[in-house]
Amino acid sequence: MNIKKISWLTITYLVLVAFALVYLMPFIRSLVASFMTWEQASKYPPEWIPNPFTLDNYRKLFRLELFPRWILNTSLYAGIIVAGNVIFSSMAGYAFARLRFPGRDALFSALLSLLMIPMFVTLVPNYIIIYKLGLIDNILGLSLLGLTNVSSIFLMRQYFLSISNEIFEAARLDGCGPIKSFFYIALPLAKPALGAIAVYQFLGSWNAFIGPLIFLRSPENFTLPVGLTFAFHRSMWTEYTPIIAGSLVASAPTIILFIVLNKYLIRGIVVTGGKG
Amino acid sequence: MHFSFSSIYEKTKTKELIAGLALVSVAVLLNMVFGYFAMAFAFYLSFFKWDYIGSMKFVGLSNYKIVFEDIIRGIHGAPYLLSPFYTGLKNILIYTAIVVPIQTFLAIVLAAFANQKIKGQQFFKVSYFLPATTSSVIVALIFVWLFMRNGFINYILTHFIPGFQPIDWLNNRNYLLLAIAMVAIWGTSGHFMVSFLAAMQAIPKEIYEAAMLDGAGPIKRFFYITIPMLKPMITYVVVMGLIGALQMFDLAWVMAGANGGPGGAGYTVALDIYNEAFTRIRPGVAAAKSWVLFAIIFTTTYIFQRKYGRAVR
Numbered sequence A: 001m002n003i004k005k006i007s008w009l010t011i012t013y014l015v016l017v018a019f020a021l022v023y024l025m026p027f028i029r030s031l032v033a034s035f036m037t038w039e040q041a042s043k044y045p046p047e048w049i050p051n052p053f054t055l056d057n058y059r060k061l062f063r064l065e066l067f068p069r070w071i072l073n074t075s076l077y078a079g080i081i082v083a084g085n086v087i088f089s090s091m092a093g094y095a096f097a098r099l100r101f102p103g104r105d106a107l108f109s110a111l112l113s114l115l116m117i118p119m120f121v122t123l124v125p126n127y128i129i130i131y132k133l134g135l136i137d138n139i140l141g142l143s144l145l146g147l148t149n150v151s152s153i154f155l156m157r158q159y160f161l162s163i164s165n166e167i168f169e170a171a172r173l174d175g176c177g178p179i180k181s182f183f184y185i186a187l188p189l190a191k192p193a194l195g196a197i198a199v200y201q202f203l204g205s206w207n208a209f210i211g212p213l214i215f216l217r218s219p220e221n222f223t224l225p226v227g228l229t230f231a232f233h234r235s236m237w238t239e240y241t242p243i244i245a246g247s248l249v250a251s252a253p254t255i256i257l258f259i260v261l262n263k264y265l266i267r268g269i270v271v272t273g274g275k276g
Numbered sequence B: 001m002h003f004s005f006s007s008i009y010e011k012t013k014t015k016e017l018i019a020g021l022a023l024v025s026v027a028v029l030l031n032m033v034f035g036y037f038a039m040a041f042a043f044y045l046s047f048f049k050w051d052y053i054g055s056m057k058f059v060g061l062s063n064y065k066i067v068f069e070d071i072i073r074g075i076h077g078a079p080y081l082l083s084p085f086y087t088g089l090k091n092i093l094i095y096t097a098i099v100v101p102i103q104t105f106l107a108i109v110l111a112a113f114a115n116q117k118i119k120g121q122q123f124f125k126v127s128y129f130l131p132a133t134t135s136s137v138i139v140a141l142i143f144v145w146l147f148m149r150n151g152f153i154n155y156i157l158t159h160f161i162p163g164f165q166p167i168d169w170l171n172n173r174n175y176l177l178l179a180i181a182m183v184a185i186w187g188t189s190g191h192f193m194v195s196f197l198a199a200m201q202a203i204p205k206e207i208y209e210a211a212m213l214d215g216a217g218p219i220k221r222f223f224y225i226t227i228p229m230l231k232p233m234i235t236y237v238v239v240m241g242l243i244g245a246l247q248m249f250d251l252a253w254v255m256a257g258a259n260g261g262p263g264g265a266g267y268t269v270a271l272d273i274y275n276e277a278f279t280r281i282r283p284g285v286a287a288a289k290s291w292v293l294f295a296i297i298f299t300t301t302y303i304f305q306r307k308y309g310r311a312v313r
Helices: A001-031 A054-065 A064-099 A106-114 A120-133 A141-146 A150-162 A166-173 A178-189 A189-206 A209-213 A224-233 A241-273 B002-045 B062-075 B084-114 B121-133 B136-146 B153-158 B176-202 B203-212 B218-229 B232-248 B250-255 B270-279 B284-307
Strands: none
Touching: A001 A241, A001 B084, A001 B136, A001 B176, A054 A064, A054 A106, A054 B084, A054 B250, A064 A141, A064 A150, A064 A178, A064 A189, A064 A224, A064 A241, A064 B002, A064 B250, A106 A150, A120 A141, A120 A209, A120 B002, A120 B270, A120 B284, A141 A189, A141 A209, A141 B002, A141 B218, A166 A178, A178 A189, A178 B153, A189 B136, A189 B218, A189 B270, A209 B270, A224 A241, A224 B084, A224 B136, A224 B250, A241 B121, B002 B153, B062 B084, B062 B284, B084 B176, B084 B203, B084 B218, B084 B232, B084 B270, B084 B284, B121 B176, B121 B232, B136 B153, B136 B176, B136 B250, B176 B218, B176 B232, B176 B250, B203 B218, B218 B232, B232 B284, B250 B270
16 A cells, blocks of 8 residues: 555656656746857757856847847836736726626627637737828837737626625625725725736736737837847757757746745636636 | 606716727727628729729729639649639648647547646646747747758657658648648647646536446446547647638748748638738739638637537527
């Protein structure tokens, strides 16, 4: 019995550690290679200790005029999307959960049905709409598309539904109107849910590719993912190490954010995708 | 008294109506424009020939005819440049058939292993989830380097599989799609593993305890308790996986290129819609293709849900 238990535990750890290595290896390998010359990074069999240790890849990256611009653009885009979702999705989520008005349920199910529509169906028309508004090649035009999100509205509504009714009743008896009770009662109570959608939307917008690829035209307006593929496609570098360094810089904020806030984020994912 | 009460009631009711409509207005307006209007416009557009600038010319069903002729040409064995939609469709179906079962299976198995009284559960969760936090484009950029002929993946495989000969993954039409599928599995299975883990932790402990008293070992408990209890989550993960895989774009864009790489081996329907709209400048045909893609996604997920349980949401 005991031997059985120990051997089972050993198998468990072997499997879990082996897969942790599989999932982490590309990151570890790139981190090491980003301090190597391309000559060393492309050696076969692979080498593990940078020799010489070089910061050249990072230097090349930041010497490229556009790279800091791309970081700025991505931050701006992510900032607008996060702010928009925190404000507008919580407003809508609160109204759908807590207020009664005619057509409420119909409107909400109409929004939910949009989850089934693949983004490629709306892509070309949205390009035309943004084009007609004169907002192509403009981060603001691109942001307009993601300012609210059905999943965030859904998450906020679920959250507001889970808050007990009494606190809102008490506020109403004290003469607190629906808007006032949204700002003074609902919002402060909703911090965990707001945090979850903020982190979730940050990941989504920071990593977004197809939207920025289509709606942004000039290299100085690119976001990081588009800029890096652009740099890669036009082979600005014949060596690959600066691209690896750039990829690490581009994914650093999301990785750090995730490591710091992983409990929060995982909870958010469980709420959006888990039980229902 | 009664009269004044009902007038207060009426007043709060109107207040609620105005507040409610005001609070949902932005979200509803944006979703109506960029969701429903865009969808209807895509349908309208699919009957017109247009180049974004000139006037729109009604062409009836001829955009759909272009799509179906493309498929028929492809079935008759036309080269991929003459049947891009067929090529994309064929690739994406093979890709989905590889990716969705493996990523679901892997996610369940890893979650089952992690869902025990072990040290470092948090560490494993974070490690498995990490790929999902990184942009798929950036992941693809890193993997282009790892998949090079003299790259890390060939090195690992030659070490672990006896007799394995290094493959030029990205330049070989037989392996390109497989390489993309491997990256996709690596990138998403951890995300789903976390979902499964949460669902497993919601299963009442008593059921397991009762089974243990009856002498059921871990493998029996997994097949007779865990899997049946997870059914709604499995449906959800498979449906999400299907929707994602059938629309795959980013990985193919970087690893194969916009033209799908050697022999179009990495070409996808999503790439074809993009090219139709922005390279060949035929938004009408792109709209028709996107409606065909929608029909495919809708039927696939609908059939799956009909067969294996209702939607989770």
